[in-house]
Amino acid sequence: MKRSDRLVAMTTYLTEHPMELISLPFFSETYGAAKSSISEDLVIIDRMFQEDGIGYLSSISGASGGVKYIPKVSNENSEAFVGQLCTELADPNRILPGGYLYMSDVLGNPGTIRNIGRLFASHFSDLELDAIVTVATKGIPLAYAVASFLQIPVVIVRRDPKVTEGSTVSINYVSGSSRKIQTMVLSKRSLQADANVCIIDDFMKAGGTINGMKSLLNEFQANVRAIGVLAEAEDEEEERVVDNYTSLVQIKNVDDNKQEIEVTKGNYFE
Structure with missing residues (x-):
């Protein structure tokens, strides 16, 4: 196999198996090349990953060592994508009766969902997570997108x-927005005790739903290492019940009368 062909094949394999330790003998046997040539190829791939701002290769020495593709989005790429997302969400045509915001098209766009998953995976890749947890239904595509880059399972909390x-x-639990008592359930087989988890959701206002998930996860002795939300909304009338979360965008104001939406970058960049 020519080096150019081998580089393409190895790059494809690495990007399709993020966070997975791959031994040099595997590449050597698969592509019929000496380990020294494979090592040189990996240096080239690592350099291009970093130049493109999509991650890097982590090398582990020893008999059980190898390389691992770590998804890491550069600040430049992150800010460009989130800026585009803010512009898209600020479209006045998204305003629904009651001051709600239409976001189903964003959550249904595979390319957008994949980029959101890449950003959160980049942010949480050092936490040694065991699972991504979300609540049905709109958070499910986001959770799977994040999990696909971290190579961990998705656990779905249901109503x-x-x-x-x-x-x-x-x-x-008490819903933060309606202050109603609601119920959520999780299968006993979903999580092992002491699992490290990340909660992913599409939207957060007061945070009652996420707080409910945290309480439910306490029943499993799970460790909530991170919380990621696509959009958070500011509401001076309601007290936020969740701290230590990461948001991509912040919806500061939805004016139904003036047909105006103010959307800014979230705390992801802080």
């Missing part, structure tokens, strides 16, 4: 039990 989930644990 009501499903017979296919087996025995479940349920809790009641």
Whole structure:
């Protein structure tokens, strides 16, 4: 195999297996090249990953060592994408009755969802997470996008039990926006004790739903290492019940009368 062909094949394999330790003998046997040539190829790939701002290769020495592709989005790429997202969400045509914001098209765009997943995975890649946790339904595509870059499973919290989930644990929580008592459930088989998890959701106002998920995860002795939300909304009338979260965009004001939306970058860049 020519070096140019091998570089393409190795790059494809690495990007499709992020966070996975791959041995040099595997590449050597797969592509029929000496380990010295494979090492030189990996140096080239690592340089291009960093120049493109999409991550880097982490090398681990020793008999059980190898290389691992770590997704890391550069600040330049992150700011460009989130800036574009802010512009897209600031479209007045998104305003719904009651001051709500239409976001289903964003959550249904595979390219956008993949980029959001890459950003959160980049931010949380050092946390040694065991699972991504979200609540049905709109947070599911975001959770899978993040999990695909971290190579970890997705755990879905539901509003009501499903017979296919087996025995479940349920809790009641107070919704931050409506102040109503609601229920969420999680299968007992979903998580091992002491698992390190990251909560991902599409939207956060007061944070009642995320706080409910944290309480539910306490029943599993899980460690919530991070919280990521696509959009957070400012509301001076409601007290935020969640701290230590990461948001990509912040919706500061939705004026139904003036048909204006103010959207800024979230605390991801702080």
